[in-house]
Amino acid sequence: MTATTPTPRQAGKHRFTVYETPAGDASAYALLLHGFPQSAASWTDVARRPAAAGIASLAPDQRGYSPTARLSEVDAYRLGELVDDALGLCATLPAGRVHLVGHDWGAIVAWAVAAEHPELVASLTAVSAPHPAAFA
Numbered sequence: 001m002t003a004t005t006p007t008p009r010q011a012g013k014h015r016f017t018v019y020e021t022p023a024g025d026a027s028a029y030a031l032l033l034h035g036f037p038q039s040a041a042s043w044t045d046v047a048r049r050p051a052a053a054g055i056a057s058l059a060p061d062q063r064g065y066s067p068t069a070r071l072s073e074v075d076a077y078r079l080g081e082l083v084d085d086a087l088g089l090c091a092t093l094p095a096g097r098v099h100l101v102g103h104d105w106g107a108i109v110a111w112a113v114a115a116e117h118p119e120l121v122a123s124l125t126a127v128s129a130p131h132p133a134a135f136a
Helices: 040-052 079-091 105-116
Strands: 006-011 014-021 028-033 055-060 098-103 121-127
Touching (some): 006 055, 014 040, 040 055, 079 105, 098 105, 105 121
Parallel strands (some): 028 055, 098 121
Antiparallel strands (some): 006 014
16 A cells, blocks of 8 residues: 555544555554645655654545545534544554644644643644644
8 A cells, every 4th residue: 555545444433535654564653634725645745754764654634525524514624523533543543642743724633632632642743833822
């Protein structure tokens, strides 16, 4: 499987299209959350770098982008719902903690996951979105 091969993955109540980049016998994983209006495919070239360092990655098409996770209700896109999706995807990985990477809107979700569930986060990289306190 390569980063350019989309596959379905069940996480909670929804099935997401994900791009998984293996890294041999990796025991470390990165969850890569895309921004708006990108898709998981935007991580394809980036995902090769951690893979070369032994870190496998999972880049999902987030809620609204995956064909089987497109909900019509506006409330279904609240931050808490998106955090739940990320947690569900983390639960599908064999690693206890993940390297969490988010770009743009994906970074907002990543910040929230790290704040609410620090025990699941080995590291956090937020690109193009400041710490949430900057919005206070």
